[in-house]
Amino acid sequence: MEFKRVGVLGAGNIGIGVVTDLVLHGISAVVVDISDDILTRAQAAILNNVRCVPLLSKTLPRITNDEAKQRMELTTDLQDVASCDFIIENVTEDWALKKSVYENLDRVAPPEICLGANTSCISITQIASATTRAANVVGIHLMNPVHLKPTVEVIRGFHTSDQTVDTLLQLFSVLNKEAIIVQDMPGFVSNRISHLFMNEAAFVLQDNVATADEIDMIFKKCFGHKMGPLETADLIGLDTVMRSLDVLYESFQDPKYRCCPLLRKLVHAGHLGRKTGRGFHVYPEG
Amino acid sequence: MTARTTEPSLSTAEGIKETVRGFILSSITITQLRDDDDLFDSGIVNSLFAVQLMTFIEKRFGIEVGMDDLDIAHFKSVNATTAFVLGKNGRPGSP
Numbered sequence: 001m002e003f004k005r006v007g008v009l010g011a012g013n014i015g016i017g018v019v020t021d022l023v024l025h026g027i028s029a030v031v032v033d034i035s036d037d038i039l040t041r042a043q044a045a046i047l048n049n050v051r052c053v054p055l056l057s058k059t060l061p062r063i064t065n066d067e068a069k070q071r072m073e074l075t076t077d078l079q080d081v082a083s084c085d086f087i088i089e090n091v092t093e094d095w096a097l098k099k100s101v102y103e104n105l106d107r108v109a110p111p112e113i114c115l116g117a118n119t120s121c122i123s124i125t126q127i128a129s130a131t132t133r134a135a136n137v138v139g140i141h142l143m144n145p146v147h148l149k150p151t152v153e154v155i156r157g158f159h160t161s162d163q164t165v166d167t168l169l170q171l172f173s174v175l176n177k178e179a180i181i182v183q184d185m186p187g188f189v190s191n192r193i194s195h196l197f198m199n200e201a202a203f204v205l206q207d208n209v210a211t212a213d214e215i216d217m218i219f220k221k222c223f224g225h226k227m228g229p230l231e232t233a234d235l236i237g238l239d240t241v242m243r244s245l246d247v248l249y250e251s252f253q254d255p256k257y258r259c260c261p262l263l264r265k266l267v268h269a270g271h272l273g274r275k276t277g278r279g280f281h282v283y284p285e286g
Numbered sequence: 287m288t289a290r291t292t293e294p295s296l297s298t299a300e301g302i303k304e305t306v307r308g309f310i311l312s313s314i315t316i317t318q319l320r321d322d323d324d325l326f327d328s329g330i331v332n333s334l335f336a337v338q339l340m341t342f343i344e345k346r347f348g349i350e351v352g353m354d355d356l357d358i359a360h361f362k363s364v365n366a367t368t369a370f371v372l373g374k375n376g377r378p379g380s381p
Contacts, residue, residue, distance in 0.1 A: 052337050054356035062353075145334070226332060283338075284312045 001170050003027050007081030007109075009101060010090035011042035013237060013275065014118060017146025018088055020049040023071040024061050024147060025175050030073045030081050039074040046072065049147060056148055059176075082108050086171055088116040088140065093243040095122055102130035114164045116140040120240060121187040121195075121247040124157035134159035138168050141190055144235055153190050154179040186251035187244070194232070195245055195257070201229035202260035205280065212280040230280035233263070234273030238280075242267050296347060303368040309342050310364060321364040336361045343367065349374045 004027070008018050011033040019029045023046070033039050050068045053060045073080065081087055087109055091101050098119070105115065114136045117127045124139035131137060139155025152172060156165060165181065172179050182189050201215050210218075216228020233241045242264055248257040266272075266279060273279030294308075295301035303321065311319060314330055325331050339361045340351050349371065360370040 048337075051353075052340070052356065054353065055336050055340065055358055055361075056333050220329065284309060284342075 001085070001167060003085045003171055003174060005030055005084045006171070007032065007084035007087035008090065009033075009078075009081070009087065009105070010092070010118075011038055012090065012092070013144060013240075014142055014146060015090040016042050016045045016049065017144060018090060018118070018142065019072060020046050020145075021147040021175050023068045024050065024053065024063060026061075026071070027174065028071045028073065030075060030084055032075055032078055032081060034076060036074075036076065039076070043069075043072060043074060049145070053147075060147065078104055078108050081105070082110065084109070084113065086114055086116065086167065088118055090118040093120050093122065093240055093247065095126070095247070098122060098127060099130045102127060106131040106133065112136070114138065114167050116168060118142055120191050120244040121251070123186050123251065124155045124160065124184045128157045128159055135161040136164050138164050139184065139188070140168065141188060143190075150176065151178045151180060153188055154181045155184050155188050156181060157184045187248050191244055192248065194229075195241065195248060197229045198233040198241055199245055199257070199260050199263065202233070202263040202280070205230065206260060206262040216281075234279035234281055234283075236273065237275055238263060238272045239267050299368065299372060302347070302371050303364060305346060306339075306343070306367045306371070307364045309339070309346075313338065319364065321368075323364075324362050326358065326362055333358065339367060343371055347371050347374075 006022055006027055007030045008015050008022070009032045011031050015031070019031055019042070022029045031039060031042065033042065047065055047068055050063060051065065053062060087105065089101060089105070091097055102115070109115070111133055115131065115133070116138055117124055118140045119127065120141070124137065128134035128137035134157065137157055138160050139157060141153035141155065143149040143152070154165070154168060169179055186192070187195065204210060204215055205212055212230045216231050219225040219228040227235070242259050245257055245259040249259070270276060271278040274283050277283050294304035296305060307319065307321070310325065311317070313335065316330060323330070325335065326333055336358050343349065344351055359366060361367050
């Protein structure tokens, strides 16, 4: 299958990474969000990502600013994704919002088009239930920064067809990404486990067992992880981590997923991690 | 009288080096950093920090990092970054 145009819903952190990856690999992206301001900021971030590719990757394609711009169509009209070959949804981790988006998307996109649900924790089967094409809905858990991460967790919902999985794998083949396919449960493999680490790290900090630096250093220097759990939470965005924990708590009804009060407090204080310059750590303005 | 902090001069090699070192130290968890320590190979920061450092020197020194300059080797240490800024004929940016 040829992918000429891919629809990308949501131009936040992950959406920006998805569009970066698509345009780098010669695929045009129709980027949808709710305001021109968000789209303008997203375009600037995408162009900066494209520009910095030589600094961060030896293998990704190099393209010019103009080429990247030509491969991006920014819009606030969902109808504009109707002619896309595949659609990737990256809206905020909020079930009410996702449900509404999928109901509208289902009306707009031709019935044979596959929808990739990029979610941190919400069940793919649940998301698919908001459409009349459950077989064409597949879960995609892309890691941040998307264009620099070679592997993706792919989630097969209850009704996801083999053909839909194959279509997604063909798209990932163009993007040089490997997929690890898992079954559907909230949080899948990655976030069901990683969010426990991040949340418990926040509790350890809250209990004054160690500083944020020390907690992260233990993971990096003792376990050999590239990043510590608090740095990872800052990179993801503390608001997203909090919402994911809330989804896991609600889904499993298990207190082990209750969100650390310190994490919630930072979110309410507007300290959301790297994107606001402060989270568990402080990030000087570059 | 208003108290003033002394900022390093951006027109001398030592001032540029001090500014670069100050930014790096404000971004990492260790307090001791030698000017030739490799930030990336040593695991002090991950490669994403190169983008932060590059953005900082563009703004602080008023230089533009072109496509041909986008090599992580230019930003791997205090010395390398200082040499890069000097090589670009760095001039002070707006305060």
